[in-house]
Amino acid sequence: MSMNNQGRPTGAGDPNRRQPIAPGTVTPEELATVSGDRGLDHEEALIFELDHGAVGVDLPDVKVGDDKLGGMRRNARIGLPGLSEPEVIRHYVRLSRKNYAIDSGLYPLGSCTMKHNPRLNEKMARLPGFGDLHPLAPASTTQGALELISQLMNWLTTLTGMPAVAMSPKAGAHGELCGLLAIRAAIAARGEDRKRILVPESAHGTNPATAAFAGFTVDEVPAKPNGHVDAEALKAKLGPDVAAIMLTNPNTCGLFEGEIIDIAKAVHDAGAYFYCDGANFNAIAGKVRPGDLGIDAMHINLHKTFSTPHGGGGPGAGPVVLSARLAAYAPIPLLVADGKGLKLIEDMAAAPDGARPFGRMCAFHGQMGMFSRALTYMLSHGRDGVRQASEDAVLSANYILASLKDVMSAPFGDGPCMHEALFDDSFLEGTGVTTLDFAKAMIDEGYHPMTMYFPLVVHGAMLIEPTESESKESLDRFIHVLHTLAEEAVAKKTARFAGAPHLAPRRRLDETAAARKPVLRWKPAPLQEAAE
């Protein structure tokens, strides 16, 4: 057990940390509360069930007698519930307390990069000059916003060593689509017809989905037993109908594809393009420039690497850096400098000489609110901080790998990993404990589970990404918990696993029933029920 500098025990296994079970402890039945709530854990009804005709805003009751609605005025009620402000606030505060969050604990979700979200970023994004700026306001009144985008573009192109960047994609998958559409346009401009895209089987699901979405067919490339893409198999699949490869680097096994330069050369020699899934750029930012690896297009998840918050699943932002071979095909809007300052080219036909935009990804100019957060993150870290963050992320993942591989099975554990440590379920073989059980037991220990069953190339995968945001004490405690859980599982002390979690706001939920008979919205109880 280690002690921190306040002299408090920090080891998770220390009996002093546990609630003592006092003599005369009540039974679960006796613990059933009158209210149904349990201490700080409140049950919370749906907001529709809390409706009592109140209102949470004070707005004047303006009469519109002679309207100009062309006879299209709504007749029926909408059916929205009415609550006052304190009730609305309590509702959402109570809901919030049912969520795990990076601010409350280590969030080792591999591939998702749950790192610290600095609050300065939030403050800067809310400056009225950014947050309260209309996308179509006159250019003379938005020069600071355009300058911000320009500075962010400079950071992205400098960190990646790429000449151009398309800023409008709204998320990683949207960035993938942007990259593939640029590739499609470049191929069309060459008068060629290439329809096949090579995707390693370890790829994120978005890669094959995006390829299909952009009108390509998908051809899977196997992984080698050591977790790396099979470069020989990949090269053998290259041909005149191959448009591109989509490779994640570092890959989803947490490994750097060491043959990448060689692969890029073969791809280019075959007349194809190299799309890199930049989801794991956070392992190498400030250390390695993707442009030096022969990449033609790569999206950058600003919500991962540059910590614009995940927000419960979005919004993201996915700018795409482009090589000289693809830069001309970037979608509108384009940001250019003229004599008077910066301006946006919003019309395909007005593109400058040499530019041949493939189209438009979305209305307006992309995720400005994420741009301001990302630039704030970059300026705070600086190039040295970005580099240190990558190194610390890699160091922390390797520390976990080194500390757990004696009890948990690391399929590629003989060498260092990058920013995430991958384990498989072979250590659980014969124990009756599954990857799912193991992960759910972590919830009872106060942790969010790691990514499970991904990547698909290892059996029962558990992918742990600690990020650079954890202290050594935090990592040690996490390691201690996982080590102990693994020891117990291997020793077939499996009681805690089967039904886990026991201590969360909900036990395991019936996902099969949810999918079989979907209930996707609240509906008012039928009148006869209400009358009963």
Add this chain to the structure above:
Amino acid sequence: MRYLPLTTDDRRAMLARIGAPDVDALFRDVPKSALTSLSTFDLPDTQGELEVERHMSKLAARNTAAGAAPFFCGAGAYKHHVPSAVDHLIQRSEFLTSYTPYQPEIAQGTLQYLFEFQTQVALLTGMEVANASLYDGSTATAEAVLMAQRITKRGKAILSGGLHPHYAETVETVAGLFGTMQRTAVTPGSAEDIIALIDDETACVVVQSPDVFGLIRNLRPIADAAHARGALLIAVVTEIVSLGLLEPPGAQGADIVAAEGQSIGNGLNFGGPYVGLFATREKFLRQMPGRLCGETVDVEGRRGYVLTLSTREQHIRREKATSNICTNSGLCCLAFTIHLSLLGEEGLTRLARINHAKAVALAAKLAALPGVEVLPSAFFNEFTVKLPKPAAPIVEALAAKGVIAGVPVSRLLPRDASVQNLLILAATETNTDDDFDALVGALKGAI
């Protein structure tokens, strides 16, 4: 660096446990030629909060915030008042810093608000089901066209000339890969005859109401005509507050509604992030893109929520998924749902009435100016006027005088000479009589 907890001693101890001499040993798979030094990057070093805040504030100060001037821009993004509680609540750590709710036992907060959000969107649009949001209105519209192509197994889409041009371009870029996208000509302020264009190859008709010029359209005859030919009607709404006062698209026969939800709960943010609303009929459920949250029970029989029907999605179906989308617009739909909960039935209805009344009053003042003509006969909070001179230079001239007069149509349709005198103006609850006077006075001088 204030965000990095590891000390030099920690790093040394960790390397010792790993058995690596230094951190670069962990990067051993990286080709030597690709491992760079810090000086490779011509970028600044770490800065404190104060320095960063100074830098960002300087940039922000070079912009004119909507709230800092009489302001009339709309055309797909609208200035509304957002109650203080909204921004406070969405910044709670448990919402702001959580991930997609893949572990439902410890994500009931996110899942329950998504379930409530889906219900609100279905109610507002008059549809049976809604998803947990897409990126924004324009990408939601593109997804709707792709979905119609899947359902009807036809490629052609007819895009109304009243559809926001950015939306039309987004649709053409994505859905244009799988069929013909036919954009109709329109006279701003009137409805084109779109029904005559529907044929047996048509997958869908895409109609925005109120349209980009502000005109409220009657969707019912278009829906009937589309259905008679086996095509779907996709209704687009860019100003969601309008549904507080207008007949919802679901009641007019729409098969899919794609809408922008920014107006409720979300700031202008120079164009993003916003929140795409997507609703449809139950029979099309399994062709829907994006995340869905559903109700279920846990092993103790307690009600709870999970992400469901994920066999449509990329992480399960890979190249056979209904969409490649992975994220939704989580925090933006939280802002939407909180604001709408504060408004409730009465609040939203009142808000919509105020918006309409403001726009009617502004239109009357502008119509009284010599040479100014208000084009749409029916509108909600936004309309197009014809000026005696090109609109873009007038907007710039007024901006120099501190009035943000609206969006010149030429900004959206730069190649159409016939629209250069047209200006789109929106009036919302945020506009005062003083704003109207400032605009009318400045405009009088400029024309």
